[in-house]
Amino acid sequence: MLYLISLLCGVLFGLGLIVSGMINPAKVLNFLDVTGQWDPTLGLVFMGALAVAMPLYQWGLRRHSQPVAAEDFKVPKGRSVTLSLIGGSALFGIGWGLAGFCPGPGITSLASLLPGSIVFVIGLFAGAIAYRFLLAR
Amino acid sequence: MTYTMTEFTPWSGLVGGALIGLSSGLLLLLIGRIAGISGIASGLMSTNVREMGWRAAFIAGLLLAALLFPWFSGQPLPVDIQADLPTMAIGGLLVGFGTRMASGCTAGHGISGLSRLSFRSLAATATFFATAMITVFVVRAG
Structure with a gap:
């Protein structure tokens, strides 16, 4: 179960990287090129990711003492x-x-x-x- | 020297970002692990079978997504590499060394860490964005 969930999360993460354009170095470098041919897309990728991940993390870590399919949250201290x-x-x-x-x-x-x-x-x-x-x- | 122009794609950026965030959130809620790719990749070299297993499965998922995408969408993977091979090798070395030294990358600090409201991750994220922007500025000015 642990492995299956991890595999599916990997697929989701990979699709996100591809769909967002984060997998494309040309796009990433143009995001970092703020004084040149700036492509702001990756700013929105971060915003989209944080808009979903932050509420899930806060809800999970504050309201629950353990994850659904494992014993404990392995979070850096x-x-x-x-x-x-x-x-x-x-x-x-x-x-x-x-x-x-x-x-x-x-x-x-x-x-x-x-x-x-x-x-x-x-x-x-x-x-x-x-x-x-x-x-x- | 000119570099490939890219188009601003806000919607695919937001949707793709949301998928990344969903993956990161689900991994924590379901199995309590942090979706940090640098840690997951280097953890492949772990000796603990269970800790290695979920990491190997996650990496397999990343590669599976990259194999499935062209098949479903009918489009090739949108990967347009700009640097020459020696630069890619040096870039890889610095990314591998630096992310282990800092215990995290764009995913682990930038998404998971910020989602936990970790000040440590905020400091790391601000630092790597700053040096990355300076590097691109220097490379493209030179």
Whole structure:
């Protein structure tokens, strides 16, 4: 059941990325290009996503002690703004601005079998492994 | 250098965004997990079978959506990559390293985190949007 729900949520998430245009680096980069040929679409993608997710999260976390089909909510507990939060986010933003992909669209676009997608996803995992390795030392 | 122009598509943006938000909300309400793609992807390298399983299923769902979409809509996946391969590889490395260091990406901090009203996620989201915009500005000015 856990796996089936997760699979269906993945399909829904992927369709959202495709329909919204978030999967398209040209569109993402034009959203980030505020001083140039600005395409405001991704602002609306965020608004649409938050308009649905925020009430569901607030209702779920405030009114319920556990999810429908699992024992507990696995929600991050950290509260402090740390150097690694800001530094990591800054590096992520640079990569996002270079490639036009963040993790979800990059992975979803693998289905296109475009060389750029494949190379991005290999980099994505290599970067994650590199961080884990660095942290373990 | 000129870059591909894209059209402002407010309705498909809102509808697609709502689907992303619905997926994120349902994942939390039904199985209590956060829809953060960077965490889900790196969690594939977990040794705990149950924790790896739901993540693998979610990633399979993403790919299934990308395979189903062209079949149902009769249109190819709208993916127009702008950068050359070395830039895509460096971009991927920075995204992979940075999102693990910051424990979240556009989905985990930008949607789930903001939906939980987390100040940490707000700081992360403001930071990656800022550096992404600066990066595009520098790349396109150069």
